[in-house]
Amino acid sequence: MNTRREHVAPKVNLKPSVDKILAAVTYVIALGETRRVDVTQYDILKTCFLADRAHLNKYGRPITFDNYYAMRAGPVPSLTYDFLKEKSAKLAQYKIESLPWTRTPGSGGRFHYSLPNTGSIDDMLSPSDKAALSDAFTTIKSLSFPQIRKLTHDDPAYEEAWREEGEQQAFLMSLGMLFDAPDFEEAEALEFQSKTR
Secondary structure: OOOOOOOOOOOOOOOOOHHHHHHHHHHHHHHHHHHOOOOEHHHHHHHHHHHHHHHHHHHOOOOOOOOEEEEOOEEEEHHHHHHHOOOHHHHHHOOOOOOOOEEEEOHHHOEEEEOOOOOOHHHHOOHHHHHHHHHHHHHHHHOOHHHHHHHHHOOHHHHHHOOOOOOOOOEEOOHHHHOOOOOHHHHHHHHHHHHHO
16 A cells, blocks of 8 residues: 655745855854854754745745755755855856855764855845844744754645655755745746746
8 A cells, every 4th residue: 555645736946046045144154143152054054944934924035045855854945055065066056166154063063154254145135034034043043953843844845845755865845835825826926036037
């Protein structure tokens, strides 16, 4: 008997806003420095997810236009993840010679981010972008790991996309499912908008 749940929510592929991704990550790192708290890759990825989702629902658009994938550790913004991992192929693809932050290895294989170059933040991020990122970062830093895991893994878009079986480690999440009331037409409109801006 096949018990695999079918995944039928329509998916779109956004054209990520590279400048906004870099600015968003830099802003989160700067928030950490201002608040004197450590900022890890996990903090940044989960902050971006909560912020993009909140901004999408409040203002009708995400901040970064990154594509989210369901991975074992939860929702992951794909290009943001590549930049945080300093993947040379992606940096070359987008002609990025240096990233506006410093990445240093920590204990347990974790990386920590500091020394943000904040020069382009105000040009790239709107006040609502910054507010959503700040609120999301506050949420992430106030919760325990199990609480963050539950919050992100219980998201309907994540639940719809994630599959346990098979070799594949990442599954594209449905942008339409990230709306509080799923909206696949608006997701298609955002896909078009991302590719024509």
